[in-house]
Amino acid sequence: MNKKKRIILILLSVVACAVIVSIVLVFSGAADKIRLNAAASGEVKDGLLPVEGIEHITDVPNGEIRYLINKKVFFESPYSMGNFMFENPSSCGYALVFVIYDGDGKQIYTSPKINPGQYLEKDKLSSVLSSGVYECSYSAQAYSDDEFVGKISGVITLSIG
Numbered sequence: 049m050n051k052k053k054r055i056i057l058i059l060l061s062v063v064a065c066a067v068i069v070s071i072v073l074v075f076s077g078a079a080d081k082i083r084l085n086a087a088a089s090g091e092v093k094d095g096l097l098p099v100e101g102i103e104h105i106t107d108v109p110n111g112e113i114r115y116l117i118n119k120k121v122f123f124e125s126p127y128s129m130g131n132f133m134f135e136n137p138s139s140c141g142y143a144l145v146f147v148i149y150d151g152d153g154k155q156i157y158t159s160p161k162i163n164p165g166q167y168l169e170k171d172k173l174s175s176v177l178s179s180g181v182y183e184c185s186y187s188a189q190a191y192s193d194d195e196f197v198g199k200i201s202g203v204i205t206l207s208i209g
Contacts, residue, residue: 090129090171092160097135097167105137113190113200115144116167123208126177129170130206138165142190142197148204149185150177156184161191173206182206 096104097116108114116135123130136144141164148157156175162168184206189199 090132090160090168092162092166092168094166097133097169099133104135106139108137108139108141110141112140113142113144113188113198114140115188117146117186117188117202117204119203120205120207123173123206126179126208127172129172131170132159133167133169134159134162135167136162136164140164142192145189145191147187147189148173148206149187150175151183153185177206177208179208182208 102116105114105116114137116133116137118131118133121130121132132146134144134146136142143161143163144159145161146157146159147155150156154175156177157171157173159168159171182205184204185201186204187199187201190197
């Protein structure tokens with residue numbers, strides 16, 4: 049076999065391998081995970097949510113869990129960040145972690161730990177959901193010195209454009 053035919057055979061082999069790998073990634077869902085992991089994540093910040101027109105919680109009785117949350121979260125695409133708007137008041141005695149479950153009870157999001165006096169305005173989901181509106185449940189899990197002490201549950205709506 050001459051040199052030109054070998055180069056063509058090698059190029060065809062490389063292209064065939066790339067096509068096979070792409071097909072496997074698409075059908076296994078790995079492509080979505082790779083794209084989701086490459087998307088930007090939210091950042092926990094000190095202070096109050098930078099939103100006008102909401103009443104921030106200033107007094108939390110000892111032993112109670114209180115927080116602010118946006119109950120109607122919007123995502124422009126399945127890979128974009130949604131406006132969760134979690135705020136843990138500085139008077140709360142616990143660090144909080146927010147966990148969201150889809151209608152089947154599958155965990156689709158877990159926030160970073162949000163200490164008293166911190167907030168998380170936007171973040172992405174940890175699972176890819178198709179465009180649509182989803183009625184989900186959430187729990188605000190409280191921790192004291194990294195030890196779980198309790199939770200509050202509720203309902204949240206996710207809209208994905």
